Amino acid sequence: MLKVTDLAVRYGRIHAVQSVSARLEGGEVLLLAGLNGAGKSSFVRAVAGLVPIASGKVELGGRDITGLPLHRLDGVALLPEGRVLAPSLTVGETLKLGGGAAGRAVLRGRKDEVLERLPELAGRLGQRAGTLSGGEATMLALGRALMAGPRLLLLDEPTLGLSPAATERVFEILARLRREGLGMVLVEQNLRRAHALADRVLVLRRGRALHRGPAGETGDAQALEDLVFTDQEEGAL
Numbered sequence: 352m353l354k355v356t357d358l359a360v361r362y363g364r365i366h367a368v369q370s371v372s373a374r375l376e377g378g379e380v381l382l383l384a385g386l387n388g389a390g391k392s393s394f395v396r397a398v399a400g401l402v403p404i405a406s407g408k409v410e411l412g413g414r415d416i417t418g419l420p421l422h423r424l425d426g427v428a429l430l431p432e433g434r435v436l437a438p439s440l441t442v443g444e445t446l447k448l449g450g451g452a453a454g455r456a457v458l459r460g461r462k463d464e465v466l467e468r469l470p471e472l473a474g475r476l477g478q479r480a481g482t483l484s485g486g487e488a489t490m491l492a493l494g495r496a497l498m499a500g501p502r503l504l505l506l507d508e509p510t511l512g513l514s515p516a517a518t519e520r521v522f523e524i525l526a527r528l529r530r531e532g533l534g535m536v537l538v539e540q541n542l543r544r545a546h547a548l549a550d551r552v553l554v555l556r557r558g559r560a561l562h563r564g565p566a567g568e569t570g571d572a573q574a575l576e577d578l579v580f581t582d583q584e585e586g587a588l
């Protein structure tokens with residue numbers, strides 16, 4: 352479904368992502384792991400066309416989407432780092448925005464689905480986003496992304512700053528979405544929970560791919576943590 356080839360992202364002289372490739376089949380979860388500053392957000396934002404791509408190619412379902420901005424990518428949605436909600440909009444208004452230009456009947460159907468999946472939003476449609484708790488705001492950002500009706504969901508640290516209970520809830524929802532066949536690229540620091548969800552793993556270090564392969568290949572979650580957090584020699588794949 353998603354094929355990224357030799358992707359490079361630069362900010363002036365900073366080489367945030369250097370020749371990174373990745374592949375994701377329909378319904379799979381790709382876990383993007385790495386230390387702070389490894390280039391995870393840059394990779395996701397480049398796939399979503401939100402930062403310029405210096406070189407490389409991004410394909411979705413065989414179509415070249417390199418550099419196309421998110422709103423022109425049919426079937427792709429993003430839960431951005433930090434959630435990025437408009438605080439003065441209500442939950443209902445935020446969900447509607449996530450549906451983009453979809454027609455009224457489609458929006459209604461998607462909204463019903465979202466509220467069934469995320470019942471914590473159901474009683475809050477008139478509440479302003481800025482007054483939600485961290486966990487609720489994450490649900491709203493997830494709901495907004497699902498309103499686009501994606502086949503591929505890009506998630507940039509969805510549990511950052513959340514309580515253990517709220518983190519658990521987010522993973523429960525992601526596990527259900529995965530069972531239902533939604534493909535995901537997941538940037539996540541909680542490697543134990545994320546490893547259990549992932550089909551494939553891409554470990555970045557200083558902008559390069561340190562490891563890429565099926566989730567089981569690195570061993571268990573502990574082995575993945577060791578790989579991510581232990582300072583090893585750079586070895587790009």
Ligand SMILES: Nc1ncnc2c1ncn2[C@@H]1O[C@H](COP(=O)(O)OP(=O)(O)OP(=O)(O)O)[C@@H](O)[C@H]1O
Nearest residue numbers: 362365366367385386387388389390391392393394
């Ligand atoms: N807009 C920007 N302008 C300049 N440099 C940037 C910009 N965004 C990111 N960088 C730099 O690019 C590198 C990769 O950052 P990126 O945010 O992609 O990493 P990350 O793995 O997502 O880190 P974190 O987990 O801290 O979010 C870092 O050195 C960062 O300082």
